[in-house]
Every structure is written in structure tokens, then in C-alpha cells.
Amino acid sequence: MRTQVLGRVDYLPTYEAMRAFTDARSPGTDDELWLCEHPPVFTQGLAGKAEHVLAPGDIPVVATNRGGQVTYHGPGQVVAYPLLDLHRRGYFVKEYVFRLEEAVLRTLAECGVTGHRVTGAPGIYVRLDDPFSHRRLDAPPPQPSPDGRGSNAFEGLGKIAALGVKVSRHCTYHGLALNVAMDLQPFSRIHPCGYAGLATVDLSTIGVSTTWDEAAQRLGHHLHALLT
Known part of the structure; x- marks a missing residue:
């Protein structure tokens, strides 16, 4: 699998390039891993509802x-x-999504942080009160409802990595996002991943100081090991 570090690139052309790569590939096409960051943008998945975008302001919605x-x-x-x-x-x-999450968990572990899965809510979460605790979650939380109401599944947790994938003819694109050191305010303008009031954190706000390049290298290493 070939890894490309693209740096900061606009979202829409990158999305179009992923789709074109996937549409054009043949059984012999080498797999690739693209690592990048984007200028501010909200993206809606296929299950996205307009009411979950509260106040986009000057940030585009794609x-x-x-x-x-x-x-x-x-x-x-x-x-x-x-x-x-x-x-x-x-x-x-299902196994592919598990491996994506595992790559994030291993990346966080290298920073001393314990990540957690939440049943029914893809992505990785950390304890807000003690992200460095190695304790498991006390009990399997109830599966969250799609609008985030009537569930305490996220109580005491903050989301640090989000997943969203597409599979076409057995081939994947889109992927995952790990929050390193960013302006988190735009997350308050949406219901993140469709869940009202879901706290979103990054490595910086939980006390981990690292650069984008270091985090990308670590995550890329674990993705390469787990996906090949």
C-alpha cells in the first residue's frame, strides 16, 4: 500500500479525486493511503439531515x-x-471499520491516552475527566438513538475521531479523521455525527502536545500495519 501525505488540500477536489481513483481502478491497481488536512468544511453523509446543521455561517457544507x-x-x-x-x-x-478504529486506538495509546468504542456509534471516544485512565468503561452503554436523545451513551465521553466510509465494488474510499490540535468551535454549529450535545475533543485539549506531522506519521503507520 502506497502512502501519500498530501498536506492541506481542499475537500471537494480531494473527494472527487478519491471517487475518480476508485471508479478507474482495476483488479491490479495498487492500494493507496492518503493523509491530509482540510480547510474548514462541514460534510454531510448519506444519512445526514439538514436539521443537524445548526449554524454553518461562512463554512461550506458539502x-x-x-x-x-x-x-x-x-x-x-x-x-x-x-x-x-x-x-x-x-x-x-465490518472488519475494515474495526481495523480503522483499532489504528486510532493504537495511535492514542502511544500518547498515553485510552480510547473507547461506543456500541452503535462508530468512532473513538475518550473519558473527559481522565483520558489517561486505562479503565474500561464501567458497563456497556445503551445504544444511542440516531438523534442523540433519550440516551446516556456519551455521558462523560468526548469524541476524538470520526469515521465515515464508502465501499464501491468492494473498494473503499473516504475514511477517518483524528482531532489533533484544532479550533473545536465549529463542532458546536452542528450535531456531530447526528448526536445533539455530543462533546468533541482533540489531543491538545486533553493535554497531549504533538504536531500534525507526528500524529499523521503514527496514524499512517498503524493503518498500514492493520490494513495490509
Whole structure:
């Protein structure tokens, strides 16, 4: 798998390039991993609802064909786009998502941070009161409802990484975003991933000082190890 570090690139041309790469690939096309960050942008997944975008202001909203609902991308966030042939790799979408999350968990662990999965809500979360605690979550939380109401699944947790994938003819694009050191205010303008009141954090706000380049290198290393 070839890794490309694209740096800061506009979202829409990158999305179009991923889709074109996937549409044009053949059974012999090498897999790639693109690592980048984007200027401020809200992106809506196929399940996205307009009411989850509260006040976009001057930040553009782009409709996409990935799974999931609305999220925010901006400077200081590592975005990873694996362009894989799952049929050739020999595993299915559920396993692919698990491996994406595992790469984030291992990246956080290298920073001393314990990440957590929440049933029914793809992505990785940390304890707001003690992100460095190695304790498991006390009990499996109830599965959150799509609008985030009537559930305490996220109580005491902040989301630090979001996932949204697309699979076409067994080939993947879109991917995941890890918050490193960014302006988190735009997340308050949406219901992140469709969940009202969901707290969003980055490594910087939980006390981890690292650069975008360092975080991208670590995440890319773990993605390469787990996906190949």
C-alpha cells in the first residue's frame, strides 16, 4: 500500500479525486493511503439531515456519498483516506471499520491516552475527566438513538475521531479523521455525527502536545500495519 501525505488540500477536489481513483481502478491497481488536512468544511453523509446543521455561517457544507451524518473538518485534524480493494485483502466492511478504529486506538495509546468504542456509534471516544485512565468503561452503554436523545451513551465521553466510509465494488474510499490540535468551535454549529450535545475533543485539549506531522506519521503507520 502506497502512502501519500498530501498536506492541506481542499475537500471537494480531494473527494472527487478519491471517487475518480476508485471508479478507474482495476483488479491490479495498487492500494493507496492518503493523509491530509482540510480547510474548514462541514460534510454531510448519506444519512445526514439538514436539521443537524445548526449554524454553518461562512463554512461550506458539502454533500457526500459516504456513510454517516454531518461532521466537521479543519486545520489541525489528520484525515486518512484508505483506498483499498477489500476483496483482494480478504475481509469485509465490518472488519475494515474495526481495523480503522483499532489504528486510532493504537495511535492514542502511544500518547498515553485510552480510547473507547461506543456500541452503535462508530468512532473513538475518550473519558473527559481522565483520558489517561486505562479503565474500561464501567458497563456497556445503551445504544444511542440516531438523534442523540433519550440516551446516556456519551455521558462523560468526548469524541476524538470520526469515521465515515464508502465501499464501491468492494473498494473503499473516504475514511477517518483524528482531532489533533484544532479550533473545536465549529463542532458546536452542528450535531456531530447526528448526536445533539455530543462533546468533541482533540489531543491538545486533553493535554497531549504533538504536531500534525507526528500524529499523521503514527496514524499512517498503524493503518498500514492493520490494513495490509
